[in-house]
Amino acid sequence: MRRKQLSLVNDLQPPIPGKECIANLGLWYGRGKYCIALKCQQVFSHQMTPAPRFGLLAAACTCAWLLVHGCGPGPGYGVRLRPRRLTPLAYKQQVPNVSENNLGASGRAEGKITRHSERFNELVCNYNPDIDFKDEERTKADRFMTKPDSLNNIFLFMCQRCKDCLNKLAIAVMNQWPGVRLRVTEAWDEDNNHPPGSLHYEGRAVDITTSDRDIKKYGLLAQLAVEAGFDWVYYESKYHVHCSVKADHSVAVEKGGCFSASGLVTVAEGVQKPMSHLQPGDSVLALSESGFIIFSRVLLFLHLDAEQRSTFLILSTENGHRLTITPNHLIFMAPNLKLDYHEYYASFASQVRRGAYVLIRGQHGRVRPSKIVSVSQEERIGVYAPLTEHGNLFVDGVLASSYASIEDQRLAHRAFGPLRFLVGLSQLFMAVNPLTVMMQ
Template sequence: MKVSSWWVSLAWLGLLAIYTWSSLVQGCGPGPGYGFRHRSRKPTPMPYKTYFPKLSENNLGASGRSEGKITRNSERFNELVCNYNPDIIFKDEEKTLADRFMTKRCKDCLNKLAIAVMNHWPGTKLRVTEAWDEDGHHPPDSLHYEGRAVDITTSDRVLDKYGMLAQLAVEAGFDFVYYESKHHVHCSVKADHSVAVEKGGCFPAWARVSVAGGGQKTLASLEPGDRVLALSESGRVVLSRVLLFLHQDHESRSTFLVLTTQDGHRLALTPHHLVFLAPHYELHHSEYQARFASRAKRGDNVLVHGADGRLQPSRIVSISQEERMGVYAPLTEHGTLFVDGVLASSYALIEDHRLAHWAFGPLRLLLSVIQLVRGEGTQGAQVTEAEREHTKTPTHCNTHQKSLRVWGNQKLSSPGVYVNTNTSDRQSNWTSVPINRDIEGGNCDSVRDKVLSVHWYARLLHRLGQICLDPETFHP
């Protein structure tokens, strides 16, 4: 047991060293979730009437195109979250709480900016004068109608501070910042689903996997420790343990590619996720290369798990797109899994399955050692469905509760965001619950913060990869 404890300590020390080193270069990471873009020089205030980047707000290189107005009665209203950050003052002149509604990405950036403001001007808070607009006070293509834009000032309303406030907003990760008025700074962000490439590749919540015992589960109901059908390096169909979720968020809306095969299989996944493809009808698994799903085309072949239990090729006959709620990316021991009967990789973003599997080796080793030390054998991870149903709480918050357990007993927002957990006040308790129609009446009291759903190790590898790898390796 002493030897095992020594290995656990060594593994943790190694990961801590890597993570500490990466923190020194985290300024290279893109946008929210990667920390502030630290600079060696003192930030320079943004001049009046200038904007960053030097593109129009609706350019794809900035915040991107408008996707249509969101009203309280529209389905997309459920995509908005409420911001109860006590370190931000919301003007809310309409008295409808509209200024607290915004997209998840906008909220993340705003929370980071609130910290930057308090650090730069002690005793001063960030103030939001306008966020989501439901009254039609802006031009038709304004991002305010989608909860993707905010107008901000400082709480003391000292006009001389607004140039620096604009620069701090750039550092906080806003995709477009415009010092457009002497009385406020305008900021906006990309749509949540358009930045999925920064988070990882995924499958939809309703996708199914085959589990031990011959049954099936949706990815939304899958848990770490479950064993799912996968393919080993030798080409054998095996049961592989789910270690964790690289991405898990049942409230995110994403666009999925749907690959339909000649025998009726339908695989839905994000464009930057890896799927095994071959241009010709090949029987041997080694002929199939892991490629971005966006590179798949009609006539390509994938590997499917046939009704007879054998591995067989199947030709893609159509490719379509669907927009769905929920994104899940389970990591298995073998780095592969059959989703809706089609073989796919656990990895995304980098078009090299072997490299990705090797890079996740330390994490797999650490999890295996921890399991060994705790005395949790394979059978310990296999609980019956009856036991699962008995232990689950009958609420819709189950997915988020599982996410919280993976990260321990912490209450999380996004990396670097201050979270006040020392009070029982409901506005400071940011534990996640799903958005529901109770907020249609203008009351967002029931809406809380979402847990950051991308595993830290995946973000770490993405950050290191941007430093060490050829940009051509990443999804375009």
């Protein structure tokens, strides 16, 4: 059976030449049996605070990354990609393990949307033929999803978070179970069938099943929803899975993942420095392709805002390390104890659970696993996302990625390959210029 992979986006239009198209270039990225539509725009979704002369290099990376074929450094690089085995959610399990309206999940409700309210224009119909909508009211209300306040960036993809997640999930369902489609039983609600404050009233929540209504599939369906990007997934009932997303204009959606201002890194002098004092050009501890702990140069900051208030997760390990990180930043983890660092993969921090394992600094220049004993959260001021040459770094003693928003370390690292090359080339010229002046 030929798998359908182009129905993910119904609004594709011919590319628009110019820098706008570069900034919004849509890339198809397939891995294993999943086909996920990714926007390079998400890789650069952070506010970039580059070193001098490098502010325009990020746009070049978007076009040039397809030419990069070599494996990048970091955990898992240099070996054949091992398919991740999806673990079905247990009945009544929720991901992340916080309340739906928590800032680390889908966030607070912003008010009910009715057909007569001004915010009704924020809703858009989802006509994806690969999704079955159960229209109990026969009003097509269940096809309404949220769309963003601004339509400035609709060249190839419309920025519709709930719709995008559903469309990705529809593809994953067809690939996982050929002949089976995604089924939506509830979306936007205008009949007060849900409790006050429900995200269904804003088009930010859906209840889903499979088209064959096989309840044995729903645990895995919930995990597929997590992989598709829903901000909160709850195996709520034996007869459906509940999913919801952040508001499209949410700060957490726009800014991506970061570390806190107090996050500590070890610089080349062997001393620890808080993230707020880190500068482009500093060298910090990171992990090489061969698995050795080395110093890696900071090229620039993908996001730096000393005044921004954000919600951070506090991941505490059995060895006393406490990593402060935003939920959608990548961290290398494994659900069970693995001795080989290649077995650790990049995952959103929001998916790390108590009992999972992360990598910390060990002896003889190697990493070793450490068990997560608690996961908590708190709000802090100041967000920082340094990009290193190796695409990873040790923060608060725990190995984390330089990237966020896209749950694929290889894709993100290759996208910035041209940037690393150009920065190195520029620094070479800068080193040669003083010598030329002295010779003259």
